[in-house]
Amino acid sequence: MRLTPYCIVLLTAVTTAALTTEAWAATRAYVMNGLFVGTGLATIAERLRERGYIVAYGSFDQDRVFAADACSHPGDRIVVIGHSFGAERAAKVATQAAACGARDVTMIGIDPAAPATVSGVAHAVNFVGEYHGTIAGAQNIPVPGYTHMGIMESPAMQERIVEEAEQGDSPAPR
Numbered sequence: 744m745r746l747t748p749y750c751i752v753l754l755t756a757v758t759t760a761a762l763t764t765e766a767w768a769a770t771r772a773y774v775m776n777g778l779f780v781g782t783g784l785a786t787i788a789e790r791l792r793e794r795g796y797i798v799a800y801g802s803f804d805q806d807r808v809f810a811a812d813a814c815s816h817p818g819d820r821i822v823v824i825g826h827s828f829g830a831e832r833a834a835k836v837a838t839q840a841a842a843c844g845a846r847d848v849t850m851i852g853i854d855p856a857a858p859a860t861v862s863g864v865a866h867a868v869n870f871v872g873e874y875h876g877t878i879a880g881a882q883n884i885p886v887p888g889y890t891h892m893g894i895m896e897s898p899a900m901q902e903r904i905v906e907e908a909e910q911g912d913s914p915a916p917r
Contacts, residue, residue, distance in 0.1 A: 770820040772908065773809040773836060774800045777827025777856065783895025784826055790905050796822070806832040814843035821848045822908045826895050830855035830869065834878050837864050851907050852878045854894050868907050870894065 774788045780802075788800040799809055803825060813821045813836065821840045825833030830852035837850035841863030848864040854872030860879040861867045867881035872894045877883045886894065894900055 768818050768820060769816070770796045770822060771813065771816055772796045772798045772822040772824065773813065773833075774798060775803045775805065775809070775823075775825040775829030775832055775836075776801070777803055777825070777829045779827070779892060781892050781895050783897070783901060784824070784829075787824065787901055787904055787908075790901070791822075791908060794909070796908075803828040803832040806836050810836045810839040813840035813845055813848075817844040817846060819845070821845045822851070823849070824851045824853070824904065824908065825855075826853040827856050827874070827891065829853075830876065830878065831857060831859040834859040834861040834867075834881070837867065838862050840864075849908060849910065850878075850881065851904055852876075852881060853900075853904065854889075854891055866907075866910055870900065870903070 772791045774784050776784050785800065788798045792798050799812065823833040823837040833850055833852055837848050838861050841848045850861050850864050850867040852869035854870060854874050855876030855878060856874050858877055862880045869878040869881040869883045871877060871883050871885045872889050873891045886900065889897060
């Protein structure tokens, strides 16, 4: 009978450790420019860093590196953001991260140059701008009145993008 209290203590310790690990999972953001680079995505990357995100910022042609990194952290929350060609690759990276077991993936596209597809993610949104590119599997939100580059330079759009990134900040139940 003395074994029962020890088992309860051990079970409580293991459960507490699991909950603590869940609460401490990091949020990683992969932010990808398209062919042309403005300052908008750099501003968004910095705002996410200020909120405690681990941010990798770069070009659409780094998609394989970003996907591999996301897949090596399946317990972390993953946010993938891209503009233009970066939006198309963001859909690809987010889909790959979800396929390799990342538990909570968010994808945010901004004015992709061509149609793309995202699947298996917890949250996906695409802001449809001047190029009218859509992402199947995402909520496509028209944002008329912006040029292809102007959409990223707009403080109002930057705020909307950060808000979308933060939608899944609470730990996902397992």
